Amino acid sequence: MTATFMHLTDSHLELRARAQEFLSDHWSTVEQRAGSTETFRRTAIDAGLLYRWVPKAYGGAEMDSDVISEAIIDAEFRAVQAPGELDSIGARMVVPTLLEHANPALCKAFAGPTIVGQIRWCQGYSEPGVGSDLASVTTRATATDDRYWRIDGRKIWTSYAADADYVFVLARTDAADRGHDGLSYILVPMDQPGVRVEPIRQITGAATFNEVIFDDARTPLDHVVGEPGNGWTVATTTLRHERTMISGAGRLGTLFRALLRAYAARGAPHDPALAQRLMELRELVEVKRFATIEQAFGTAQDLTVLRLTDKLFQSAFQEKVAALAMDLLPSVAADLPRTEVVEARWVTQILGSLGLTIAGGTSNIQRDILARRGLGMPEQRRADQ
Template structure:
């Protein structure tokens, strides 16, 4: 199928299915709004899965669609254009699944990939801890092998969608005597068990898609380890590289929609006629093009070669840009931006949510350290 035909297929499918009860989902569930319409968005994920749109870029041998990068980009473009809601299955689809394809066993792929593709099991990411946020190798959650299970004790924080997740991939310390990068393991842990407690964290936006997760002698089967014991750092950094892969284009298309909203407000308020404001809006548009072209360039990484510092460069590009867009949204709104009598406006929600952009997913300071270490050759890729 040509790319043009593929685009027409995606567009027609979305037009035919994002209707009826799903029409209410258009434009919902974005950054700061992940709490919206969870039951209906769950149904929507299963609608996508049933049509084969989840796992579109996975190899066919792994149950995916085998789509080219160009076709994956087309899907993101058409999904954003149609106003598709924020995805609930993205952590499983874009983070865990590529990790299992690259590092997992055949048994793990057979067990976990089909439920991700069908949207019958959702995932969350157990990385950050209260004393180990950007310094991921400092995690203290521990796991001990006990016969045919691992026993996990510790705390994770800022865990997106943990309250709806069926499983969590957890970075835990399994060898406390080893150097901190060498004593970690990557475990797949079921959430529905007595040893797991999820507590929501209320954000500035008033929503709570982030959570604290407490593991108190939680268990998972011995075979639910990805890679070997002590191999967790290599696997976890591989996941982070996948996190900033083709899925970032979907994120940027969401950014483009937000920028269009800001431009709409500027026009309505008349500030778009001012040359100074036009320059600021133009700068934001130029910055978005830089993000897109950097993402497209890094997607040219040879197959099988995980991105290195390119992922950190991408984070340094989009985080401050998105934060500045939130500030611009408030400025073009004018004095009304200070009022929230009827709840937060889109501009206010964008501004408040983006305060965290330069912190979560690895702070800007840590990203600069990673880039410097890669350039100086002090930190190996694996």
């Protein structure tokens, strides 16, 4: 018998048919598409099509699943632009962290509302003077009595803080400890007098970044994820999920298709040099697609190392896309003035592309970890050590 690389089983084909039927029942009319996305997602969860990895007790569909099934559902939802699983800090970073480290009460309180977009989150890690060296955070959380933590300190580069309902804060709870010890991972409501958000305008013109000032902010004592003092382990779990979110194959494909549209929309004759560069990017999309399958089947030796290379791959890809878009833009501007909105999006993409080499851990740091974990090289010492 000839071995095939991959084929869909009967149950996969049946799942695809079920997803198509669900979408035709719930996402085909104008009224349905104009309805509440939260309600739609809840219906899709009840139908066993979204958040199959989240237990029922915490608002998910709780189904036996595999990566092919998830990819099938995702493809069907994307094909008709139906709201799928949220690509957000809450759904992709907080909820998996809670499932791994939090007690059932916290999972119950936060997971369900987060996966349908009812609770929005931001990440309180970086501080003025603390970035790559995350274990040096100085924000303090002190147990005031038997009910509350009191939080004091400043966080910076906090994406989406102005819209967030909650922030997960990495704070020092034990003043005697230094470095990785004595840190805790605490969930803090944003809407309170002790939390102030100051937007920071970026080069793109947007202000998704913020400085967040905690001055006698309060949160219940039981809002700590994992054990108090063990926040480093929890924080690195979230970072792992952040890298996976940033480097998803779906994002690469979406960006590539947008670039193809920009090429077609520029209204100029076929340009073999630009087409050549487009095809190089297409190759990278395919490489990533197969790498994702390889990882999903668990044949990869060291998933931690692969996830780090994933993020490096993604940021390099995004920089190449930005460089090509920059060469396409002048003709878009000259030939199609009505495409202002498209252009504005590309300008944001170009200006923002460098950000990915910094967010969630800089490329230098990723390479350093890769050298140690992947190649067994000795730890780098900084010049000031």
